[in-house]
Amino acid sequence: MCPDSPPPQATDHPPADREVLSAGDISRALRRIAHEVVERNKGAGNVVLLGIPSRGVELARRLGDLIAEIEGSEVPVGSLDVTMYRDDLRGRPTKTPHQTHFPSAGVDDRVVVLVDDVLYSGRTVRAALDALADYGRPRSVRLAVLVDRGHRELPIRADHVGKNLPTSHSERVTVRLTGHDDVEDSVTISRGER
Amino acid sequence: MTKHLLSVADLDDDALRSVLSTATEMHDVQHRAVKKIPTLRGRTVINLFFEDSTRTRSSFEIAGKWMSADTINITGKGSSASKGESLRDTVRTIAAMGVDAIVMRHQASGAAHQVAGWFDESGVATSVLNAGDGTHEHPTQALLDAYTLERRLGTLEGKRIAIVGDVTHSRVFRSNVLALPRLGAHVTVVAPPTLMPSGVASWAATDGFALADDLDEVIDSGVDALMMLRVQRERMAGGFFPTPREYTVGYGLTRDRLTALTARNPEAVICHPGPMNRGLEIAADAADAASSLVLDQVSAGVAVRMSVLYHLLASDGSVEGSAA
Numbered sequence: 001m002c003p004d005s006p007p008p009q010a011t012d013h014p015p016a017d018r019e020v021l022s023a024g025d026i027s028r029a030l031r032r033i034a035h036e037v038v039e040r041n042k043g044a045g046n047v048v049l050l051g052i053p054s055r056g057v058e059l060a061r062r063l064g065d066l067i068a069e070i071e072g073s074e075v076p077v078g079s080l081d082v083t084m085y086r087d088d089l090r091g092r093p094t095k096t097p098h099q100t101h102f103p104s105a106g107v108d109d110r111v112v113v114l115v116d117d118v119l120y121s122g123r124t125v126r127a128a129l130d131a132l133a134d135y136g137r138p139r140s141v142r143l144a145v146l147v148d149r150g151h152r153e154l155p156i157r158a159d160h161v162g163k164n165l166p167t168s169h170s171e172r173v174t175v176r177l178t179g180h181d182d183v184e185d186s187v188t189i190s191r192g193e194r
Numbered sequence: 195m196t197k198h199l200l201s202v203a204d205l206d207d208d209a210l211r212s213v214l215s216t217a218t219e220m221h222d223v224q225h226r227a228v229k230k231i232p233t234l235r236g237r238t239v240i241n242l243f244f245e246d247s248t249r250t251r252s253s254f255e256i257a258g259k260w261m262s263a264d265t266i267n268i269t270g271k272g273s274s275a276s277k278g279e280s281l282r283d284t285v286r287t288i289a290a291m292g293v294d295a296i297v298m299r300h301q302a303s304g305a306a307h308q309v310a311g312w313f314d315e316s317g318v319a320t321s322v323l324n325a326g327d328g329t330h331e332h333p334t335q336a337l338l339d340a341y342t343l344e345r346r347l348g349t350l351e352g353k354r355i356a357i358v359g360d361v362t363h364s365r366v367f368r369s370n371v372l373a374l375p376r377l378g379a380h381v382t383v384v385a386p387p388t389l390m391p392s393g394v395a396s397w398a399a400t401d402g403f404a405l406a407d408d409l410d411e412v413i414d415s416g417v418d419a420l421m422m423l424r425v426q427r428e429r430m431a432g433g434f435f436p437t438p439r440e441y442t443v444g445y446g447l448t449r450d451r452l453t454a455l456t457a458r459n460p461e462a463v464i465c466h467p468g469p470m471n472r473g474l475e476i477a478a479d480a481a482d483a484a485s486s487l488v489l490d491q492v493s494a495g496v497a498v499r500m501s502v503l504y505h506l507l508a509s510d511g512s513v514e515g516s517a518a
Contacts, residue, residue, distance in 0.1 A: 081219065084233040084261075089508045094195060096212045097219040134228040 017174065021163055021187035026146065026177075029162030030059070033144050034066035036160050041111055044071045046139070048107055050080040052116040052128055053098035058180045059146060060115040076103030080114070080135075085127035102135065112138040113160075117175040119145040122156035147187055149173050165189070195505045198310040198322040202333045202372035210337075210376065213501050217341050220504070221497035223260055234263035237294040237507050242285070243325070244270035244300045249468055249492055250325050250335070254297045257499035263294075263507070285309050286318070294507055295321040303328030303365075321506050329363050335467055336369030338498040340377055342491045343419055346463055351378035356412050359423035359445055359475050361385040361394070362434070366467045367423060375402040382417075384409050386445060388434045409445055413454050420455060421465040422447050422476050438474050447480045456485065463487050 021029070038044050044067050051060030057079040064077040083097040114128050125143060132141060144160035149167040165187075167173060172192045176183050195209045205213065223229055239258045243251050251267060258265035268288070270276065275284050281300075288296060298306050306324035313320055326332040340350065347353050355374055361367050361383055374381050381403040383394070390405070391397075398405050406412050413420075425441065435441040442448065447455075447464065455462050464476075464486045472478050481488060 084219075084231045084504070089233065092509050094212070094505050094509045096215050100219065100222060130232065134226060134230065136227070 017188035017190045019186055019188050020165060021147070021185075023178075023185035026162070026185045026187065029146060030062055031066055033160045033162060034063050034070060037063070037113055037142075037144065038067060038070055040142075040159070044068075044073065044075050046109075046111050047075055048103055048105070048110045048112050048138075049075060049077045050102075050107075050112055050114055050128075050132075051077070052114060052124060053079055053081050055175055055177055055180055056114075056116040057098075058177045059117060059144075060113075061179075063113075063115060063144065076105055078102045080128055080131055082124055082127035082131050085130045087123060087127070100131075107132065107136040107138045109137070109139050111140050111142065113142045113144050115144045117146050117177075118173050119143070119148045119156075119158050119161075120151055120173075122152045122154035125156050126154050146175060147173060163187070197314075197506070198306075198324075199333055199502060199506060200306050200310055200322065200324045201331050202336050202369045204333070207376065209505065210373070213337060213498070213505055214341050214344065216504060217337075217494070217497040217501040218345075220500040221494070223500070224493065224496065229260050230262060231260065232262045233504055233508055234258070234261040237263040238292070239263045239265045239295045239297060239503065239507075240288050240293050241265060241267045241297045241325075242273075242288065242299070243267070244275065244298075244305075245326065247299055247326075249495060250299065250332075253492070253495040254323075254325065254499050256496050257503055260496070261500055261503060263503065281305065281309070282312060286312065286316075289313065289318045289320040293320055295323055295503070297323045297325050298327075299325040300327050303330035323502065323506065326365055328365065329368075330365050331369045331372075332365040332467075333369050334495070334499055334502055335366050336373040337502065338491055338494045339366075339370055339421065339465060339467070340373050341498050342465065342487050342494045343374075343379075343463070344377070345494070346487060346490070347418055347461075349378070350374060352380070353378070353418040354380045354382070354416060355419045355421060356382045356384050356406075356409075356417045357421045357423065358384045358409060358412075358447070360389050360425045360434075361423065362389045362391045363426040364423045370421065371398075371401050371403050380404070382406050382412055384412050384445070386435060386441075409451065410454070413451060413458060416458050417455070417462060418459065419463045419465060420447060421467075422470075422480075424467065424469065425471055425475050442474055446474060447476045449477050449479045452477065452480045452483060465491060467491070 049060040049064050051057035060077050064075045067075045078101045081098040081100045083095050142159040145158045146162040147165050148158055148161045149165045172190050174188045176186050178185055196204045241251050241254050255265050305327045306322055310322040344350055357367050384406045466488050470476050
């Protein structure tokens with residue numbers, strides 16, 4: 001801190017967003033996850049990537065491109081909306097569901113990698129597992145997230161994590177992605193319940 | 195979204211768009227191996243039908259079951275109403291059992307509004323869903339019509355839709371003219387003067403639809419969709435047209451008119467809310483034509499009713515655009 005700057009003062013305004021992942025960090029994290037998926041699976045032959053709307057879909061698309069670049073072959077990418085499977089519908093505004101789109105090969109006997117931006121309570125992932133069971137029977141299901149911020153309410157953990165980010169409940173983690181938000185990629189943290 | 199769905203007018207623009215958008219996702223459930231989602235688990239929906247119905251009642255029942263709600267059907271003939279019980283006592287008895295929603299069809303216009311009013315006055319939490327009240331409204335039919343047409347035509351913005359036939363007795367017409375113009379469609383209502391409701395001109399000016407009495411001229415002017423209405427002879431006390439043959443000649447979708455329609459616009463489609471009077475308002479050729487969306491409407495009915503039940507019962511009623 002500059003010696004002439006005034007001492008910090010208590011304020012009613014929340015501090016500005018603090019960037020915890022830059023565009024370059026996100027790119028490197030996704031590349032690492034793509035390599036992990038391929039390595040864990042010994043190739044990408046049987047893998048299906050399913051993004052959880054909304055930003056998980058963009059992340060799944062990017063991971064698909066990276067895995068194709070690594071392996072030299074296309075990986076099926078789809079999206080799985082979980083709105084109708086959530087256990088917290090009551091007491092909240094009605095959410096309009098996003099599109100669910102499965103690759104034509106389906107999910108039976110495939111290794112499904114669910115992709116989301118932030119892992120928090122785990123309830124979204126629980127809903128995704130329930131939804132997936134209604135669509136078919138994957139050989140196994142893995143979870144890839146860009147940020148794991150902790151505070152799990154269910155026994156769920158991610159297989160592939162871009163960044164573990166210890167947070168308090170009162171903090172808000174915001175992921176912005178080019179192609180979804182029309183701004184440069186970033187992950188920021190700020191005060192305020194998410 | 196409001197607690198009850200009594201009229202298309204109960205839906206603001208956001209809710210209308212959200213119901214149609216959600217129906218698209220619900221439609222996918224029909225094509226899954228497991229036709230079941232847990233969204234309304236633990237909710238109870240009573241289908242209370244005082245009038246005969248095949249598609250609406252079974253459609254609501256399937257919609258509720260596929261969303262894991264418990265659904266029960268009660269018909270007027272099989273209920274205590276046939277023993278002389280008043281409507282007020284019947285519905286309050288059902289509501290007292292703790293049901294979450296009553297889907298109601300009644301022969302009296304305004305019956306669903308009346309029941310919703312009783313519930314609101316006495317603080318009963320049960321939602322009322324109008325599944326057709328007399329000659330007044332049938333909101334889910336209009337929603338499924340709009341959904342079916344959007345699915346086939348891509349968008350309703352700028353599309354020309356003609357609603358044809360027994361307008362006076364049609365709750366389908368009344369709900370559709372509240373929905374289609376708001377979605378950007380140019381609606382023309384075509385009927386013989388004897389089957390146009392009184393005061394329809396001022397109504398048309400307010401809600402943004404046109405009136406016509408010559409079906410051939412309307413077809414010649416080019417339409418994207420013809421919505422044929424059922425001639426409701428059971429509601430006709432007097433003579434609204436001289437003979438069925440004369441009605442068909444003037445306002446039926448005959449084989450000749452089907453030819454003229456497709457010659458003018460090969461992409462034009464045909465709708466009918468059912469049940470159809472084949473040979474009266476619609477010829478068999480038209481009902482079974484490739485451009486007929488009658489069965490698409492039936493299929494869409496389940497998806498739209500799932501969407502409506504979701505919006506009424508799954509949460510606290512307000513609408514949020516994103517599921518993020």
